[in-house]
Amino acid sequence: MESVISVKGLNKTYASGFQALKHIDLTIKRGEIFALLGPNGAGKTTLISIICGIVNATRGEVIVAGYDIVKDYRKARTAIGLVPQELTSNMFDSVLATVNLSRGLFGKAPDKAHIERVLRELSLWDKRNDRIMNLSGGMKRRVLIAKALAHEPEVLFLDEPTAGVDVELRRDMWNMVRRLREQGVTIILTTHYIEEAEEMADRIGVINRGEIILVEDKADLMSKLGTKQLTIQLQEPLTQIPSSLADYGLQLAQEGHAVVYTFDAQCDHTGLADLLRALNEAGLEVKDLHSSQSSLEDIFVGLVHEENRPGAVAGAQAAALSGGQA
Amino acid sequence: MNGYGIRALYLSELSRMWRTLFQSIASPVISTSLYFIVFGAAIGSRMQEIDGVSYGAFIIPGLIMLMLLNESISNASFGIYMPKFTGTIYEVLSAPLSPVEIVVGYVGAAATKSVLLGILILLTARLFVDYEILHPIWMFGFLVLTAITFSLFGFIIGVWADGFEKLQIVPMMIVTPLAFLGGSFYSINMLPPMWQTITLFNPVVYLISGFRWSFYGVADVHIGVSLGMTLVFLTICLAIVWIIFRTGYKLKP
């Protein structure tokens, strides 16, 4: 598929000397929803800010919609809409004024019909004459989205769009993102909420400590790295795993009323048939079977954990991630 | 060129000032009126004419310059400092605007407001004293040029400042003293010779002198020198702004 963003060898060292990005290579396909996952401080916002022209890169090249972001910055930037992580807007402006301003800044002639469409889509039309400071936090975030869409961008960056947003609004936002994708807009979102990536994304990239450690189709990722667990309910409880079953790595669960078998779902030889036979031979009567797949979060925490193992912060970062998953 | 972009930025900056129209107009008009009452009417009536101009009329150009410098600097510095402070600057930085266009938007709006205020003060002065303007075109030219130059200067301060204190300190500690000592209320010929020489290092002297010349045809220094010095200061400000954008200094990390 055609690529809409191509990042090559991107490095960023801040004036403080901190290297926030280490040689990032990344390609975003036109029309996809790409989720960039990573713990706090991983470099997600830095990466987005460079692509959008808010932060200068130290080294490397970024092409957006066929244009270099430095040499052809006008054309590159016209293609981009950005919803920043922080809630910032001119508090004294009306919704309509600030959205019109955005469209103008991006060099587009005023278009009342388009602005009305965007505001209606985000349920802001009734609030169009309200000052932004009088809106709720969720609405302010929607105003930022409306600003980003005001100039009809090809690529939309959503930097943690659903942080501090209630469940209902989050659903609304997801639906809106899907509708945008149907209109051909490419969407890159960063998130701590793994369920969000799982629910929305076509592809997922994981960034940690300034490095992209993985980019994968969501489906591939989940099946490739995903393990399945088979929970076997037993008629009679066990106090310990019989020695004849030692090779299967079973674990007792539910106070001995069940055993859990973990296996790789992708593997040709899952060992399920052998296990069931062995259970039978051991004289254990099976009451029920239930299998479950590990979530993206399990995969992700595993990855980041793996990556950070020598570091002391690993646990904290992984914990922060799962903590954000309330 | 991103014409819509410049327009949007310029108009949104002007509308921000429009919102605070009352303060924007009231404070300079009131303080100018006070100056006229104190210096023009009360003290001025006991002062002799300077270069054949009544004292009340003599101080008009200086007063307007004083206001123009303060207003230009504070408007422009605030205009760029606030978005930096609140974070809304992200949008301008991510927009397809060149540095020149960004400066035209911000500085243009600040300068426009200063010029309008200058004219307003001129009209207010009319209530207190009679004056004539010998060279109205030059007068307007100086007004615009000074407004642009000091709005640029304010823009630089706004970019440089990382706190409200710094935002205030340059206008208060440097510009106001220079403006007062630059001949707003006296002709530098009235100073002892040594101070006359020292005063020539004060750039504001040239602005006020040139501006006063456009009113009354009398000046402390030659009009050409005034114009030249104003342009030099403008060029310095432009160069600093260019460096700011070239290096991203305090605008882009």
Ligand SMILES: Nc1ncnc2c1ncn2[C@@H]1O[C@H](COP(=O)(O)OP(=O)(O)OP(=O)(O)O)[C@@H](O)[C@H]1O
């Ligand atoms: N202007 C700056 N100067 C110095 N260091 C910075 C600057 N901005 C960000 N950093 C550092 O760069 C690293 C990456 O920050 P970034 O904001 O990109 O992370 P993030 O992945 O977006 O995190 P979060 O999930 O918390 O938003 C952090 O360690 C941060 O402290």
Ligand SMILES: [Mg+2]
């Ligand atoms: Mg971030």
